[in-house]
Amino acid sequence: MNASPTADRPQLSILVAAPRGFCAGVERAIQIVELALQKHGAPVYVRHEIVHNRFVVDSLKAKGAVFVKELDEVPDGAQVIFSAHGVPKAIPATAQSRGLDWLDATCPLVSKVHRQAERLVQQGKHILFVGHAGHPEVIGTFGQVPEGAMTLIETVEDAESVSPPTADLGFLTQTTLSVDDTADIVATLQRRFPSINGPKGEDICYATSNRQTAVKAIARSCELVLVIGAENSSNSQRLREVAAREGAQAHLIQRAEFIDWSWFEGVRMLGITAGASAPEVLVQEVIDAVRTRFEVSVQEVTTATEEVVFKLPRALIDA
Numbered sequence: 241m242n243a244s245p246t247a248d249r250p251q252l253s254i255l256v257a258a259p260r261g262f263c264a265g266v267e268r269a270i271q272i273v274e275l276a277l278q279k280h281g282a283p284v285y286v287r288h289e290i291v292h293n294r295f296v297v298d299s300l301k302a303k304g305a306v307f308v309k310e311l312d313e314v315p316d317g318a319q320v321i322f323s324a325h326g327v328p329k330a331i332p333a334t335a336q337s338r339g340l341d342w343l344d345a346t347c348p349l350v351s352k353v354h355r356q357a358e359r360l361v362q363q364g365k366h367i368l369f370v371g372h373a374g375h376p377e378v379i380g381t382f383g384q385v386p387e388g389a390m391t392l393i394e395t396v397e398d399a400e401s402v403s404p405p406t407a408d409l410g411f412l413t414q415t416t417l418s419v420d421d422t423a424d425i426v427a428t429l430q431r432r433f434p435s436i437n438g439p440k441g442e443d444i445c446y447a448t449s450n451r452q453t454a455v456k457a458i459a460r461s462c463e464l465v466l467v468i469g470a471e472n473s474s475n476s477q478r479l480r481e482v483a484a485r486e487g488a489q490a491h492l493i494q495r496a497e498f499i500d501w502s503w504f505e506g507v508r509m510l511g512i513t514a515g516a517s518a519p520e521v522l523v524q525e526v527i528d529a530v531r532t533r534f535e536v537s538v539q540e541v542t543t544a545t546e547e548v549v550f551k552l553p554r555a556l557i558d559a
């Protein structure tokens with residue numbers, strides 16, 4: 241449908257956050273599925289959504305990827321790929337014992353946390369892991385260490401009340417947490433357990449923290465912020481929360497068709513960003529949808545530039 245003439249439409253300024261959208265780990269994970277399809281031909285099985293985005297999953301399905309919940313849905317002899325969020329050690333072990341041809345699309349920054357978890361356990365420490373219960377990254381990281389070696393901390397209240405089995409402690413975090421909430425949780429742990437061993441930098445990844453800084457910068461000036469991303473995407477949910485805390489009405493939407501136009505009442509400045517698993521095409525789709533109702537001016541607000549690229553698994557480099 242064509243946009244109505246300029247005179248009919250109210251003015252709306254749009255601030256678009258940068259960085260937004262795909263991070264290096266998501267680019268790599270999608271490329272792993274695409275290259276595996278090129279190399280082996282369809283079908284290629286993927287355990288769990290490769291990244292938490294329906295549009296990405298549907299695009300890969302159309303190319304021959306088959307998404308499954310568990311390995312027992314993968315036929316013998318097939319190729320299977322593990323999602324960017326990481327898997328418990330038992331998953332590649334099972335794939336190996338079944339003779340499956342497996343590839344690991346775990347983000348290297350998640351794998352780094354896995355190795356830190358193993359190291360802390362080797363040092364005899366109990367780990368306090370800051371993260372969200374039930375998230376696949378958390379399940380994957382817990383699955384790197386023996387049962388009972390790690391305790392989940394979700395809130396400041398958990399950090400205040402936890403009574404670990406030993407005083408010899410380390411902490412680690414999920415990669416996609418709220419930077420501000422995590423700082424409060426870590427400060428609580430460090431106050432209660434002054435000798436706790438923590439990561440040198442942070443386990444919250446560069447993409448998560450850059451996207452939160454960027455959305456904070458635009459949300460301050462916006463009455464409404466739309467975050468493009470999925471309900472099950474932790475980093476996208478955190479972007480919505482950050483925008484809401486800055487005082488904006490903030491909504492997480494998968495794509496343009498989920499816009500509720502009543503949100504726009506009284507809005508003069510709209511902010512737009514996208515989670516690390518949301519493709520740029522969906523951001524442009526939202527801007528185009530807004531253009532059909534408003535006379536818009538679009539400005540990108542850049543708070544950081546990103547040049548991170550991760551290497552592909554060796555088995556795919558030639559492909």
Ligand code: 2E6
Pocket residue numbers: 265266290291292293324325326347350377415416472473474475476515516517
């Ligand atoms: C893997 C690790 C971190 O829900 P979450 O934000 O973790 O995942 P996605 O798929 O939305 O984002 C990418 C990603 C993958 N982040």
Ligand code: F3S
Pocket residue numbers: 263264265266324347348349350415416445446447448475516
């Ligand atoms: Fe990795 Fe962070 Fe993206 S952990 S998949 S770079 S959101």
